[in-house]
Amino acid sequence: MNSEPPRLLATRQFPPEIEARLRREYRATLNDTDRVYSPEELVAAAREHDAVMCCPTERFSREVLEQVAGSIGIVATFSVGFEHIDVPAARDVGVVVTNTPDVLTDATADTAMLCILAAARRGAEGDRFVRSGRWERWHTMLMLGVHVTGKRLGILGMGRIGQALARRARGFDMPVHYHNRRRLPPDQERGATFHADPADLLAVSDILSINCPSSPETVRLLDSERIAMLPEGAIVVNTARGNIVDDEALIAALRSGRLAAAGLDVFDNEPNLHPGYLDLENVFMLPHLGSATRETRMAMGSTCLDNLAAFFAGRPCPQALT
Numbered sequence: 001m002n003s004e005p006p007r008l009l010a011t012r013q014f015p016p017e018i019e020a021r022l023r024r025e026y027r028a029t030l031n032d033t034d035r036v037y038s039p040e041e042l043v044a045a046a047r048e049h050d051a052v053m054c055c056p057t058e059r060f061s062r063e064v065l066e067q068v069a070g071s072i073g074i075v076a077t078f079s080v081g082f083e084h085i086d087v088p089a090a091r092d093v094g095v096v097v098t099n100t101p102d103v104l105t106d107a108t109a110d111t112a113m114l115c116i117l118a119a120a121r122r123g124a125e126g127d128r129f130v131r132s133g134r135w136e137r138w139h140t141m142l143m144l145g146v147h148v149t150g151k152r153l154g155i156l157g158m159g160r161i162g163q164a165l166a167r168r169a170r171g172f173d174m175p176v177h178y179h180n181r182r183r184l185p186p187d188q189e190r191g192a193t194f195h196a197d198p199a200d201l202l203a204v205s206d207i208l209s210i211n212c213p214s215s216p217e218t219v220r221l222l223d224s225e226r227i228a229m230l231p232e233g234a235i236v237v238n239t240a241r242g243n244i245v246d247d248e249a250l251i252a253a254l255r256s257g258r259l260a261a262a263g264l265d266v267f268d269n270e271p272n273l274h275p276g277y278l279d280l281e282n283v284f285m286l287p288h289l290g291s292a293t294r295e296t297r298m299a300m301g302s303t304c305l306d307n308l309a310a311f312f313a314g315r316p317c318p319q320a321l322t
């Protein structure tokens with residue numbers, strides 16, 4: 001029996017405490033420079049290992065999985081989202097895939113609330129204004145924003161993060177509406193109004209928060225036709241995935257004033273976002289910080305380690321997707 005620890009490829013940098021454990025528990029190849037592997041490099045490197053710990057920056061397409069399946073037995077992604085991994089293909093070739101749900105729910109819901117408040121109350125614009133030295137005096141009409149109290153919050157995707165956002169929004173006295181693939185039971189719905197048709201949700205969303213996963217069904221879901229269904233002066237917030245929004249359509253609606261503001265933590269093709277956002281004062285933007293707290297990133301790392309340990313012990317992985 002081979003008593004050597006398994007060989008593990010860490011495709012990106014991880015918190016130092018997590019990397020220290022990777023070094024202790026595996027024959028780990030770490031990524032000291034944090035460069036992103038090309039698909040060819042990923043295949044070549046993965047073939048030399050038994051397991052991969054990755055991020056959404058690495059794509060495990062069917063083609064990649066077919067080439068690495070002979071070597072690696074598990075891909076543990078340091079994320080809840082797994083649109084970068086072809087899960088059915090992984091199942092076909094016998095590679096286990098795990099993710100990190102639950103531990104990032106609160107941090108991501110906090111970020112959604114931050115985006116709502118900053119977009120509604122012109123947070124980034126106000127900060128820029130103060131720094132620029134243009135602020136001369138308090139004024140009754142300076143940078144008036146949108147009052148969130150009493151505004152209807154529409155949550156598109158009422159999974160763990162959507163539900164955590166709903167809990168926060170209730171503290172702001174915002175009536176909650178939602179669309180989800182299936183209606184939640186009353187103890188999870190907690191008085192929120194379900195809309196079976198996304199169009200009905202849009203019509204009542206003074207503030208729309210996108211919290212659904214990216215999938216073939218949700219890519220470009222918020223296009224010009226659906227933006228037109230939102231109330232005049234609505235606010236759009238996205239902390240899920242950038243490709244759920246049609247950037248051209250959102251930018252046009254923000255530029256024309258049809259929408260009051262947007263709060264965006266995620267972008268299509270990030271970090272190379274659509275340049276049309278850059279000169280819009282009414283967009284609050286973050287560099288994909290949804291789960292970026294020290295505690296959360298540590299917990300995500302521990303979840304990956306738990307999944308890897310279970311796999312190599314021959315036990316079911318706690319967060320297996322395959």
Ligand code: DGY
Nearest residue numbers: 056078079080081290
């Ligand atoms: C996730 O966990 O999916 C976050 O968005 C980080 O990519």
